[in-house]
Amino acid sequence: MSSIWVKAWMRTPKVNCGLCGRAACTGFARALVVGQLGLDDCPILGLLDYRNLRAELEAMINGDSTPRMGIAPELPEGGVLFTQPCKDTNDRVMAELSLHNGVEPGESMRFAVFDPRTLCDLMNCLQSQFDLVKCSRDLGYGRADVDEMNITVLQDGRINMRRVKNRDQVMNVFGKLERALVGATICNCCGCDLLSILSGCVEPVDGDRHTVYDAGTNMSIDEKRAQLPIRRADVELTLDENAEHALNLIRSLADHLESGMAQLLDGSIKLFRAASSEKARCSLVELITNPSLYGNETLLLKVLALVRVVYDALCGISELAEILTFTPKEAHDAILKFVSLAQSGELALQLEATDDQTHVLAYAHSLRLNRAVRLLQEWVR
Ligand code: SF4
Secondary structure (H helix, E strand, O other), X not given: OOOHHHHHHHOOOOOOOOOOOOOOHHHHHHHHHOOOOOHHHOHHHHOHHHHHHHHHHHHHHHOOOOOOOEEOOOOOHHHEEEEEEOOOOOOOEEEEEEOOOOOOOOOEEOOOOEOHHHHHHHHHHHOOOOEXXXXXXXXXXXXXXXXXXXXXXXXXXXXEEXXXXXXXXXXXXXXXXXXXXXXXXEOOOXXXXXXXXXXXXXXXXOOOOXXXXXXXXXXXXXHHHHHOOOXXXXXXXXXXXXXXXXXXXXXXXHHHHHHHHHHHHHOOOOOOOOOOOHHHHHHHHHHHOOHHHOOOHHHHHHHHHHHHHHHHHHHHHHHHHHHHHOOOHHHHHHHHHHHHHHHOOOOOOOOOOXXXXXXXXXXXXXXXXXXXXXXXXXXXX
């Protein structure tokens, strides 16, 4: 059965515009469920076409399905909770590990450890390194096999391994899994995943820092670097011969974004397909899990966060192209004004009050472009 957060997210507009103060609707859904934000904080839910979703969300938050806060457990050194012999074989052991999301033991946990959608996006990138990778976005449950070993990943951060050879194998596999999946850990202050926070699009709530900066069990996030803009020069300097690959991925997505915005503005766009970000995402996960690059996690996760923002902007272009198709020509100028401002990164995160549904949606989707353009401006600076 889906968790309350997944159920709430399924009823959000899924526009990921950031007008509610969260980078994406997943963060809004979590903040709504725990009462940090209200339905009125999402202007899209105020539109006529979204009234059913709003009513369903209202029923959810007024019902008795509010989750109870958990308490962050004690983590043993290295995150290994225990090992014991497997019941079905004498020469293999079982291990239960925990991925830390930055909440200190004994403190209240507002949310789960993993964002299920981000978790599955990242897990699916492990196909080349593990066999039989499966992940359920509804349940926040992942599974992978390697060398007779069975691994399960749970939404609460636990990673169970069965039929493991020895402790070295446990730590070796955990090291890779942790680096691949830490981007999906949820911040206890705002309900956003680490990748959203590393993109710089979410301010901390209830305090002066994001708790998820302390995520990681056998690796750590460099908080200072996490708060700096991500720049091409840093990647070139830090990753040496591995840099070219990462740079090419960003270049190709950025070109696609640029040509999409130009097509919107010159009226040549009919149907726009967002380029798949999967290849770029998985290439970066491969770099993050490469032991020779251990120590560069924060930088690589920031590049991954950038890829995700640019991909989201490409999805925004598809939506804008569709809006233009169904909107009378005389209304196009107002929409294209938003796109034009977004093209130079000058669209403000402030929506003027209006009842015009097309206007609000065009603005919201243009904000997705604006966010990507701003990050890309920093990237090349
Ligand atoms: S304001 Fe935008 S990001 Fe926030 S919930 Fe609404 S549609 Fe999603």
